[in-house]
Amino acid sequence: MSRIVHVNGEFLPEAEAKVSVFDRGFLMADGVYEVTSVLGGKLIDFAGHCLRLARSLRELEMTNPHTDAEWLELHRQLVARNEIVDGMVYLQVTRGNPGDRDFAYPAADLPPTVVMFTQSKPGLAESPAAKTGWKVISVDDIRWGRRDIKTVQLLYPSMAKMAAKKAGVDDAWLVEDGFVTEGTSNNAYIVKGNRIITRALSSDILHGITRAAVLRFAVEAQMEVVERSFTLAEAQEADEAFITSASAFVMPVVQIDGKDLGTGKPGPVAARLREIYLDEMRKAAV
Structure with missing residues (x-):
């Protein structure tokens, strides 16, 4: 069964997910991420991850593309669509695609690139x-x-x-x-x-x-x-x-x-x- 991922507002089979080759996350590592664990189908310490995500984006002068409530809904949808019991949700936000490669990023906000996916890890908390x-x-x-x-x-x-x-x-x-x-x-x-x-x-x-x-x-x-x-x-x-x-x-x-x-x-x-x-x-x- 193909994993469902989230890219820029769409839920897609992973084979259909695409990001521009000009995305600054790909070319410049100009992006941030968070990983939230899932135990028993629920998210662990989610509020803390939202706080750190907001701080990381702020430090890089990037706009947070979602409210905490919106992030929570996206996480829950991914967990449900992929039937994750124990595992993780990976979230990445990059500065986006300026249209061409340049060390300097535009002064105006670019539409950010948002990528999210799950990883199933049965028995995550019972690690030998x-x-x-x-x-x-x-x-x-x-x-x-x-x-x-x-x-x-x-x-x-x-x-x-x-x-x-x-x-x-x-x-x-x-x-x-x-x-x-x-x-x-x-x-x-x-x-x-x-x-x-x-x-x-x-x-x-x-x-x-x-x-x-x-x-x-x-x-x-x-x-x-x-x-x-x-x-x-x-x-x-x-x-x-x-x-x-x-x-x-x-x-x-x-x-x-x-x-x-x-x-x-x-x-x-x-x-x-x-x-x-x-x-x-x-x-x-x-």
């Missing part, structure tokens, strides 16, 4: 990896300086993920000036003496929607949270570590650059936070 944990390697962080904007400029994160795959591990942590910034597509944390440590928000890292929820739940569970930078060496000496993202939720990290953390197995803090996050998000899902 949550029981065994991820192994990661470190790579130099050489991305551009506005990592807080969720743009479609994903070449280097893709290269870092491939480096991890070639090394036989699950992901890579990006390191700049000796300090861990984040994972390739997730926020990074360590736990030392029951203290959760994660880099503070800035232009250096993505303002993770899952990150915000998990830190809120951690505080509510009377866990201590410290927002500061940490070194790779400090991470390797941590009691445990984990990452957060919209699709992996809370995922334990058990090894960094070949060195086991703690017992080499998922720790209690990551396990508890994953349990709390999934429980609370399912209750609040739309």
Whole structure:
């Protein structure tokens, strides 16, 4: 059965979906995106994704093509049309098609290009990896300086993920000036003496929607949270570590650059936070 996608106001079979070769998203990576998880046919933390989408568009001086209510309806229609129970909805907005290739974009707003599609991931929340944990390697962080904007400029994160795959591990942590910034597509944390440590928000890292929820739940569970930078060496000496993202939720990290953390197995803090996050998000899902 052909997947139904959404392109510029139309719902189409994926084989019929088309975007101009002159679209600035294709030529210049001039666009932003969001990925919202679906559990039990409902959208997880949807309001947070709408807020970050609006911020990303604002930072690139692009107009938001839809209200939050309109975005919600589009997401729900895609979920229903593709009969998604567990999975994800991918949303991308680019500056559009100026008619020809040019580094400078027009001062007046172009009609944006909106692309949306679903991915079915049965049992998304029951990932076996949550029981065994991820192994990661470190790579130099050489991305551009506005990592807080969720743009479609994903070449280097893709290269870092491939480096991890070639090394036989699950992901890579990006390191700049000796300090861990984040994972390739997730926020990074360590736990030392029951203290959760994660880099503070800035232009250096993505303002993770899952990150915000998990830190809120951690505080509510009377866990201590410290927002500061940490070194790779400090991470390797941590009691445990984990990452957060919209699709992996809370995922334990058990090894960094070949060195086991703690017992080499998922720790209690990551396990508890994953349990709390999934429980609370399912209750609040739309």
